[in-house]
Amino acid sequence: xxxYLVRRALTAVVSVVLASLVVFSALLAxxxxxxxxxxxxxxxxxxxxxxxxxxxxxxPAPVRYxxxxxxxxxxxxxxxxxxxxxVRALIADRLGVSVPLALGAALIAGLIALPLGLLAAxxxxxxxxxxxxxxxxxxxxxxxxxxxxLFVLLFAVELGWLPAGGFSPWARDPVASMRSLxxxxxxxxxxxxxxxxxxxxxxxxxxxxQDYVRTARAKGLPPARVTFGHALRNALVTLVTILGLSLxxxxxxxxxxxxxxxxxxxxxxALTAIGTRDLPLVQGExxxxxxTIIVLSFxxxxxxxxxxxxxxxxx
Amino acid sequence: xxxxxxxxxxxxxxxxxxxSFWIGGALIVVVVAAALVSFVWTPYPPNALDFSVQLQGxxxxxxxxxxxxxxxxxxxxxxxxxxxLYVGVxxxxxxxxxxxxxxxxxxxxxxxxxxxxxxxxxxxxxxxxxxxxxLLAAVYRPGTFTAMTAIGLATVPIFARIARxxxxxxxxxxxxxxxxxxxxxPREVLLRHVVPGAxxxxxxxxxxxxxxxxxxxxxxxFLGLGTPPDVPSWGNMLREAQGFLAMSPYPALVPGLAxxxxxxxxxxxxxxxxxxxxxxxx
Numbered sequence: 001x002x003x004y005l006v007r008r009a010l011t012a013v014v015s016v017v018l019a020s021l022v023v024f025s026a027l028l029a030x031x032x033x034x035x036x037x038x039x040x041x042x043x044x045x046x047x048x049x050x051x052x053x054x055x056x057x058x059x060p061a062p063v064r065y066x067x068x069x070x071x072x073x074x075x076x077x078x079x080x081x082x083x084x085x086x087v088r089a090l091i092a093d094r095l096g097v098s099v100p101l102a103l104g105a106a107l108i109a110g111l112i113a114l115p116l117g118l119l120a121a122x123x124x125x126x127x128x129x130x131x132x133x134x135x136x137x138x139x140x141x142x143x144x145x146x147x148x149x150l151f152v153l154l155f156a157v158e159l160g161w162l163p164a165g166g167f168s169p170w171a172r173d174p175v176a177s178m179r180s181l182x183x184x185x186x187x188x189x190x191x192x193x194x195x196x197x198x199x200x201x202x203x204x205x206x207x208x209x210q211d212y213v214r215t216a217r218a219k220g221l222p223p224a225r226v227t228f229g230h231a232l233r234n235a236l237v238t239l240v241t242i243l244g245l246s247l248x249x250x251x252x253x254x255x256x257x258x259x260x261x262x263x264x265x266x267x268x269x270a271l272t273a274i275g276t277r278d279l280p281l282v283q284g285e286x287x288x289x290x291x292t293i294i295v296l297s298f299x300x301x302x303x304x305x306x307x308x309x310x311x312x313x314x315x
Numbered sequence: 316x317x318x319x320x321x322x323x324x325x326x327x328x329x330x331x332x333x334x335s336f337w338i339g340g341a342l343i344v345v346v347v348a349a350a351l352v353s354f355v356w357t358p359y360p361p362n363a364l365d366f367s368v369q370l371q372g373x374x375x376x377x378x379x380x381x382x383x384x385x386x387x388x389x390x391x392x393x394x395x396x397x398x399x400l401y402v403g404v405x406x407x408x409x410x411x412x413x414x415x416x417x418x419x420x421x422x423x424x425x426x427x428x429x430x431x432x433x434x435x436x437x438x439x440x441x442x443x444x445x446x447x448x449x450l451l452a453a454v455y456r457p458g459t460f461t462a463m464t465a466i467g468l469a470t471v472p473i474f475a476r477i478a479r480x481x482x483x484x485x486x487x488x489x490x491x492x493x494x495x496x497x498x499x500x501p502r503e504v505l506l507r508h509v510v511p512g513a514x515x516x517x518x519x520x521x522x523x524x525x526x527x528x529x530x531x532x533x534x535x536x537f538l539g540l541g542t543p544p545d546v547p548s549w550g551n552m553l554r555e556a557q558g559f560l561a562m563s564p565y566p567a568l569v570p571g572l573a574x575x576x577x578x579x580x581x582x583x584x585x586x587x588x589x590x591x592x593x594x595x596x597x
Contacts (some may be wrong), residue, residue: 011434014434015434015437015438015441018434018435018438019438019441019442022438022442022450023450026450026451026453026454027450027453027454029454030453030454030455031455137579137582137583137586138575138579140578140582141526141530141574141575141576141578141579141582142571142575142578143530143533143534143571143574143575143578145534145537145553146533146553146567146571146574146575149553149556149557149560149567149571150567150571152560153560153564153567157560157561164560248443249443252443252445252446253445255445255446255449255538256445256534256537256538259537259538260557270449271449271538271539271540273453274449274452274453274457274540277453279453282449282450282453285449286446286449286450286453289446290441290442290446291441293440293441293443294441297440
């Protein structure tokens with residue numbers, strides 16, 4: 001198993017290196033002089049030279065790449081041009097919004113989707129399955145940011161139960177912070193729940209169709225034990241994948257949801273950075289997102305090995 | 316893999332189609348019709364301002380209501396169908412063309428080339444459409460083209476995977492081996508025997524990917540990273556409606572429902588096609 005984990009970890013490292021190359025070389029492709037684009041045409045030549053120095057644009061690209069990566073490994077992503085602060089500090093400030101938002105949404109999605117998907121799979125052939133499946137299919141077609149707008153309309157504008165947007169720091173008033181995250185979490189989580197329900201259902205149906213399930217039934221095991229001991233245990237591997245995928249989805253989805261609720265998270269930071277052409281910040285943020293996705297997929301594969309002995313030995 | 320796709324007549328195939336296919340197909344026909352109609356007729360010019368009718372509900376003169384500039388929502392939602400289809404179809408077309416070519420060739424060639432190519436393709440998984448769009452928007456100014464390219468590139472790996480696995484299966488299929496044994500050139504074998512066999516899973520995935528692409532296009536336009544603000548698109552309409560939710564729900568309801576209908580249409584059509592073309596994939 002160790003061999004499998006090591007090999008999988010190496011693959012993840014290679015992926016992160018490739019992803020960093022993608023990010024770096026994409027930004028190299030900016031047409032024209034970045035210093036001129038950032039400062040505008042009427043900037044003085046001195047200011048431009050200073051910025052070029054700050055961005056390290058006078059050095060050859062491979063050197064710049066290596067410097068950037070070496071810094072990133074130490075947790076130093078350079079300095080933001082607009083904020084004049086380390087990119088790492090800016091990102092750290094925003095994690096307090098984005099991380100709870102993503103985790104909360106994934107939790108909501110899991111709590112709804114796993115039981116519903118299971119129920120639909122077990123009640124196949126009754127009215128329950130088609131109802132759950134249809135609602136899930138419809139739900140998966142609803143954009144989470146539109147659901148967010150509808151929630152604002154209903155729960156903030158009409159009923160006045162929860163704030164329509166904005167965020168106060170956790171340290172000032174944790175209850176208020178939590179209240180401003182409820183609607184975004186729900187909007188993000190419900191959309192993801194719909195997608196997850198369908199996947200849970202089909203993986204459970206597949207597990208229930210296996211020979212060992214038939215054998216377990218034939219030898220007279222109680223249905224509950226067959227379902228939970230045999231089928232669910234084997235479906236678990238797929239369910240972990242689904243969960244990992246959902247975390248990725250809500251993490252990326254939070255970029256859009258933050259705009260609906262005016263939340264000062266990572267997504268808002270990235271959009272501002274793009275608007276102001278703050279290249280070190282854009283670079284750092286996109287690398288962070290891509291790395292998180294790669295790490296999540298590594299964790300999913302690693303947990304496979306723990307859950308399923310077959311994968312352990314194959315490697 | 317799916318000889319039914321070619322051997323049975325289209326008519327016989329359609330008779331077997333289930334409700335998913337028909338409902339999904341009908342929704343897509345409506346959206347395509349809306350986009351086409353908008354080229355020749357809309358009740359009002361989609362960008363015509365009329366400050367005497369701001370934020371109105373549905374009426375005889377404005378069947379779906381008006382937005383904060385008094386622009387007719389029906390006209391705008393009709394024109395908006397164009398960007399949705401345009402970006403979605405081009406993005407998925409890009410992914411289908413690029414992804415399936417890379418996947419087919421990679422799986423066909425095999426060996427270390429296959430390993431290396433697929434490793435590179437997999438890196439794209441780390442850049443979902445929204446993230447790719449952020450990257451492209453930082454390089455080039457955000458717009459329809461960057462949104463389309465971003466959605467397309469993010470969709471490449473799934474088509475590459477599907478095409479590759481078809482190529483791997485078909486490489487050792489009897490009729491393909493026979494073709495090779497008879498001395499057909501590799502190019503010919505690929506185009507005549509492998510591509511048709513790989514077609515139905517790719518067509519099914521194209522429909523499913525279109526539903527994802529429509530969602531992504533709407534999200535990007537909502538963020539201001541897609542269709543430019545002067546062109547009506549459903550995402551743009553939602554972006555503008557956000558500030559006026561308290562005054563009128565219609566500017567947010569109308570484009571949102573249009574998105575839901577289109578996404579549902581493509582995903583139902585994809586499911587229907589899957590039941591029809593490849594029952595084993597169910």
